[in-house]
Amino acid sequence: MTQTNNTFDSKYAEDWLPVKAIANGMIQTDDGYYVTGVKVVPKNIFILDEGAQNNVLFQMANFYNTIDYEFWLLIADRPVDISVYLSGLQVMYNQVSNASARKLIMQDINKANLFMSEQYNVVDTEYYIIFREKKMEIVQKRIHNLISGLAGAGIQSTQTSNNDLRMILDNYLNDGQTTNFRAVM
Numbered sequence: 001m002t003q004t005n006n007t008f009d010s011k012y013a014e015d016w017l018p019v020k021a022i023a024n025g026m027i028q029t030d031d032g033y034y035v036t037g038v039k040v041v042p043k044n045i046f047i048l049d050e051g052a053q054n055n056v057l058f059q060m061a062n063f064y065n066t067i068d069y070e071f072w073l074l075i076a077d078r079p080v081d082i083s084v085y086l087s088g089l090q091v092m093y094n095q096v097s098n099a100s101a102r103k104l105i106m107q108d109i110n111k112a113n114l115f116m117s118e119q120y121n122v123v124d125t126e127y128y129i130i131f132r133e134k135k136m137e138i139v140q141k142r143i144h145n146l147i148s149g150l151a152g153a154g155i156q157s158t159q160t161s162n163n164d165l166r167m168i169l170d171n172y173l174n175d176g177q178t179t180n181f182r183a184v185m
Contacts, residue, residue, distance in 0.1 A: 022166060025159045026139070029132075034139050037071070037130035038146045039164055041156040059153035066149060069142070071131040076171045077123035086112050128160060128168065 018030040027035040045053045086109065093105040115122045129146055133139045143159050150157045160168075 017169075019169070022162050025161050025165070027165050027169075032134050033132040034134070034136065035130060035132045036139060036143065036165075037128055037160050038143060038150070038157040039160055040127040040129060040150060041158075042125070042127060043155055056153055056155075060155070063149040063153050066145070069131060069133075071129055074128040074130055074168060076126050076128065076168050078126055078167055078171075080115075080122045080124050082112055082116060082122075086116075126164070126167075128164070129157075130160070130168075 020028045020030050022028070025036055029035060043056070045056050048056070089105055089109050089112065093102060093109065096102050096105065131142060133142065147157050147159070
């Protein structure tokens with residue numbers, strides 16, 4: 001691989017991405033950084049009364065003002081897999097003898113199959129706060145502070161997992177298109 005005019009000649013993203021490894025909920029880069037963060041559980045504040053809404057917004061503003069380092073707010077779509085739900089419906093359909101109940105269950109099965117079709121492309125939207133740092137002790141402190149700060153605003157969060165980080169990379173590198181790997185015959 002050679003670099004000319006700040007572009008790489010390789011046609012493979014793996015050759016120019018600075019990703020060394022993804023482990024322990026962190027992306028380790030070739031230049032010694034750890035890229036990690038938290039996955040934020042969304043909260044619909046519009047179902048709260050006005051005072052509670054204002055409190056959440058005030059706490060979030062205070063939280064963001066405590067972050068004194070570079071960070072990224074990411075929104076990523078993850079495909080929804082309802083195959084386990086569909087299997088449960090099928091088992092239930094096979095166990096029920098009442099014609100009315102079977103009809104209702106079959107309607108749910110048909111609706112679930114429709115949602116799984118490419119026409120609807122049902123996704124779950126996930127929210128992340130990501131940062132990078134070279135020192136592991138600072139990484140751990142920042143993760144703790146992010147989770148605590150969000151909790152103070154009534155927002156739940158967890159450290160990013162390896163799967164979260166792989167999905168984020170896949171989402172951004174493939175323009176939001178799902179990558180399906182299949183066996184080669």
